[in-house]
Amino acid sequence: MVALIVIVVVVVFALVVAARTIRVIPQARAGVVERLGRYSRTLEPGLTIVTPFIDRVKPLVDLREQVVNFSPQSVITEDNVVVGIETVLYFTITDPRSATYEIANPLQAIEQLTVTTLRNVIGGLTLEATLTARENVNTELRVVLDEATGKWGIRINRVEIKSVDPPPDIRSAMEKQMRAERDRRAAILTAEGEKQSQILTAEGAKQAAVLTAEGAQQAAVLDAEGERQAAILRAEGEAKAIDTVFSAIHEGKPNRELLSYEYLQMLPQLAEGDANKVFVVPSEFAQAFGGIGEALARASGGAPNEPADQGPGGPAGTDSPGELPGGPGPQPGGPPPHRPRRSRGDG
Numbered sequence: 001m002v003a004l005i006v007i008v009v010v011v012v013f014a015l016v017v018a019a020r021t022i023r024v025i026p027q028a029r030a031g032v033v034e035r036l037g038r039y040s041r042t043l044e045p046g047l048t049i050v051t052p053f054i055d056r057v058k059p060l061v062d063l064r065e066q067v068v069n070f071s072p073q074s075v076i077t078e079d080n081v082v083v084g085i086e087t088v089l090y091f092t093i094t095d096p097r098s099a100t101y102e103i104a105n106p107l108q109a110i111e112q113l114t115v116t117t118l119r120n121v122i123g124g125l126t127l128e129a130t131l132t133a134r135e136n137v138n139t140e141l142r143v144v145l146d147e148a149t150g151k152w153g154i155r156i157n158r159v160e161i162k163s164v165d166p167p168p169d170i171r172s173a174m175e176k177q178m179r180a181e182r183d184r185r186a187a188i189l190t191a192e193g194e195k196q197s198q199i200l201t202a203e204g205a206k207q208a209a210v211l212t213a214e215g216a217q218q219a220a221v222l223d224a225e226g227e228r229q230a231a232i233l234r235a236e237g238e239a240k241a242i243d244t245v246f247s248a249i250h251e252g253k254p255n256r257e258l259l260s261y262e263y264l265q266m267l268p269q270l271a272e273g274d275a276n277k278v279f280v281v282p283s284e285f286a287q288a289f290g291g292i293g294e295a296l297a298r299a300s301g302g303a304p305n306e307p308a309d310q311g312p313g314g315p316a317g318t319d320s321p322g323e324l325p326g327g328p329g330p331q332p333g334g335p336p337p338h339r340p341r342r343s344r345g346d347g
Contacts (some may be wrong), residue, residue, distance in 0.1 A: 020052035029060040030096040042096055061096040065157060068107060072165065073115050075122045077130055084165040085122065087114055089145075095153030103152045110149060114159070117144045127166060134161050 023033050024047055031043035034056045050057060050243065068091070072084035089110060093099045103109050121140050122130055130137070138159050146156040166174070 007340065018050050021049055022086060023048045023050055023057055025060070030063055030064045031060050032058045032096055032100050034058065039097065039101065058100060061093055063093055063096070065090055065092045068110065069162070070111050070114060072163070073118065075119050077122055077127045078124055079126045081127045081166060081170055083127065083167075085118060085164075086162040086165075087118065087141075088160045089114060089156065089164050090158040090160075091149070092155050092157060093153055094155050098151065100154030106152060106154060110145070110153070110154070110156075113145055113148055114141065117141055127170070131164055137161060226318075297343075 023031070023043065025045045027045045029045060031048075033040040033043060033050060035051070035054055068089045070087045070089065072086040074082055075085050076082055091110065093106075099106055118141060120139075121137055121144075125133065125137070134253050138161060140337060141159040142156055145159060149156055
């Protein structure tokens, strides 16, 4: 029975010694070994054998990138506005020995350093610059923190400002300012749109007026050309008509009686018109009647008393245009002599 107890004790002791001797370090972890209370070495990932009861392995250090979210901190800007700023920090432990022995609480140290650095940076900026220049603030914070934490075996990868919370009254004023700015931009855009619309309308009216004027000018040119062609055609027609009448007259060889008759037919047309207030009977009127009388006399069997080549102006040497050929008396078989009729306008 005593032997069994001894065997059990020996087995348990062997297991404890084996557990303290053989250590397995996971990937992305590191172990710091102390021998008799002093730093001995850093264990890499994998299987490692240490001396039991002499070497002691401290808690493993995580070598992966870690994220820490710091609670909002009250910071005063350059224009004396208290804002709450919440930050997010990304860091990586590069030296497990320094992270173990150089700083007691790395996270607390990083948080306090972030707060103090943030107050120094934001204190030199206005509220508007703080809200709009976050990238510059992030870069400056990262540079300062990385320089301070380098000796701790910690590398600061990124620092991001998660939120900036101004006081409620400042927020309300900012919202009013933003609304006013948007209304101003909307008014400017509306005015620009109306301006462009009026400009386009004016340009359209101008182009329409130019096209209308050009169309009217072309129409006037075409009308003038048409009138000119019409006048040319009318003149040519009248010339042809005159030429035809002239040729017909010469081919027909009209006698004195026909010319006298045509002359009498034209007298009423000469008297037409509103402007003819006074009408003077020409002296050829009696000669025309004389020619007609001679024609009637020849038709009834009488013989004329003057030669056939006598013109419409009477016999040679006759000065009176109102006498018929053959003397002042009436001709046999012809109408009685006529005297020129004077109108009331002759006095």
